[in-house]
Amino acid sequence: MITVHHLEHSRSQRVLWLLEELGVDYEIHLYERDPETRLAPPELKQVHPLGKSPVITDGDRTIAESGTIIEYLARRYGKGKWAPALDNDAYWDFNYWLQYAEASLMPPFLLRLVFDMVGTKSPLLIKPVAKGISSQVGKAFINPQIKTHLDFVEQHMKDREWFVGDRISGADVQMSFPLEAAKARGLLGETRPATHAFVDRCHARPAYRRALEAGGPYDYGPS
Secondary structure: OEEEEEEOOOOHHHHHHHHHHHOOOEEEEEEOOOOOOOOOOHHHHHOOOOOOOOEEEEOOEEEEOHHHHHHHHHHHHOOOOOOOOOOOOHHHHHHHHHHHHHHHHHHHHHHHHHHHHHHHHOOHHHHHHHHHHHHHHHHHHHHHHHHHHHHHHHHHHOOOOOOOOOOOOHHHHHHHHHHHHHHHOOOOOOOOHHHHHHHHHHHHOHHHHHHHHHHOOOOOOOO
16 A cells, blocks of 8 residues: 655645556545644654655655656556656656756745745844845846746647647656646746646646545645
């Protein structure tokens, strides 16, 4: 039995979605965020030393990192439908999007979140200075990076439904979280219809809906 160590409002929601798509039996160990810090609780460190989610256990095997989890599940349980064969040229596109989602796309989103917190949660005495620094960093670096990446994704998706080939794969599951988070935060704007449509396609899938029911609170699902 697969156990998903699932943190509310987090990347681990996409792991539940993939498991629902695969039709694999699983159980959820749900963790709630600290109400003050919004970080994962210390109990997760009993599962993996970094104390982050997602983490899954499958028998004696413990697997962390979203991309590794998704590829493991796709290859072990996907019956060849959710990840290209390693000797297929499409594998390298698949692998690219698995890596890109967290290595390139997510960091500017996280930077924006951190600097927004610096500007709004600093002590009152230094808040004007902190907000000024946050604003300048956003204008000079973070916002241009976000635009570059979202434009890149939009261009890739302009004439296609899924990221690799002509059918859904684990790469789409991996890419879903940063893009639905961007949509929920109003970052997609009105000039990226293909990216909006991708997120909507993900949200419309029955397996995605079942995963939402199983996983509990999630800020980035369908509005």
